[in-house]
Amino acid sequence: MRIDIITIFPEMIKPMFNESIMKRAVLQNLIEINVIDLRDYSVLKHNKVDDTPYGGGAGMVLQFPPFYLALKNLRNEQTHVMLTSPRGKTFNQQRAIELQQKQHIIILCGHYEGIDERVHDMVDEEVSIGDYVLTGGELAAMVITDALARLQDGVIKKDSYExxxxxxxxxxxxxxxxxxxxxxxxxxxxxxxxxxxxxxxxxxxxxxxxxxxxxxxxxxxxxxxxxxxxxxxxx
Ligand code: 6GU
Missing domain, CATH: 1.10.1270.20 (tRNA(m1g37)methyltransferase, domain 2)
Structure with a gap:
């Protein structure tokens, strides 16, 4: 399985692959993980990826084009695209087991009250990790990636997760x-x-x-x- 995580905070996610079971899983090629900086797909000066909300209001909103371009570059017919969002369906072990069948998953890290609605329309599923609000989807992406990685053949003993x-x-x-x-x-x-x-x-x-x-x-x-x-x- 390959998992691409698209985020504006790649440095927040990378350390999880430098320790313990996740580190070994990646080194032994039991799973391929790519942490991708959304800013790499910015088309604006200074790699800008957010702007003020239409209609006014506080905070910044992540723009549509960088997500669009990232998906255009990374996704194919087999890819399953997930967007982290508190309004998504709650992730659980059953869902982890189902998703294990996918060859390629892309996880887009959203930001609460801060992602252009057109991004939502491009994804296969919105996913939440529970009924509370996080500042961003990075922790959710890490939770989902960990739960999927440990189910891959060879990462942990089968009788251990069964x-x-x-x-x-x-x-x-x-x-x-x-x-x-x-x-x-x-x-x-x-x-x-x-x-x-x-x-x-x-x-x-x-x-x-x-x-x-x-x-x-x-x-x-x-x-x-x-x-x-x-x-x-x-x-
Ligand atoms: Cl996926 N994102 C955010 N921002 N908050 C959450 C969540 C996701 N799941 C639970 N709370």
Whole structure:
């Protein structure tokens, strides 16, 4: 997968590819990321890309031509173009899994109350990352890119994301590591038992319990089997 992020703040986004899993994913060519400065597509003096709003009012509005020219240069029939916007549909794990099929995604970073409406008409989808307002779409673009990158083959182990919260539709079970005992707090015995059937059962129970207590909405429509229902009754 290739993701192009078009932004007026490329330096805000680039550091995310200099650390940890994202760094390795890019170095190993498991994903191609291009952070593109919208100003490279300015047709005005001093690489200007914004102007005052028609009709008056405070603030500056990002202009249509730079976005138009950037898309003209970068997009083809296969490209999926996303615009970050608080009025978009809320991004979630299900959407990340669907988007994984795309070969090429372009993310345009919007600015709240600040992007020419004609840009909206050029995109395949508007996407928000939650019901709050950010100063710009850069963090949203980073969130979406991270969520997509980790699903690419080889970036993380498959069984690692298949147990993710939300991937299975349930919250994840708790994790523990050494030391076994610290300040009177101990690891649940079952995890040291070596009995994998019992461990799997405990983890399933804990997943159901976390979900039931913290995100009961996720259980709506979740396909519970007989064993799950018995476990839920124990909670
Ligand atoms: Cl995508 N952009 C902005 N500016 N604010 C947001 C958002 C996006 N998602 C949630 N809040």
């Amino acid at each position: 147990q993710d919260s939300f991937h299975m539709g349930l919250l994840e079970h708790p994790h523990y590591t050494k030391p076994f005992s610290y300040e009177g707090k101990e690891v649940p015995e079952v995890l040291t038992s070596g009995n994998h059937k019992e461990i799997d059962r405990w983890r399933r129970y804990q997943s159901l319990k976390q979900t039931f207590l913290k995100r009961p909405d996720l259980l709506n429509g979740f396909p519970l089997d007989k064993e799950d229902i018995k476990m839920l009754e124990e909670i």
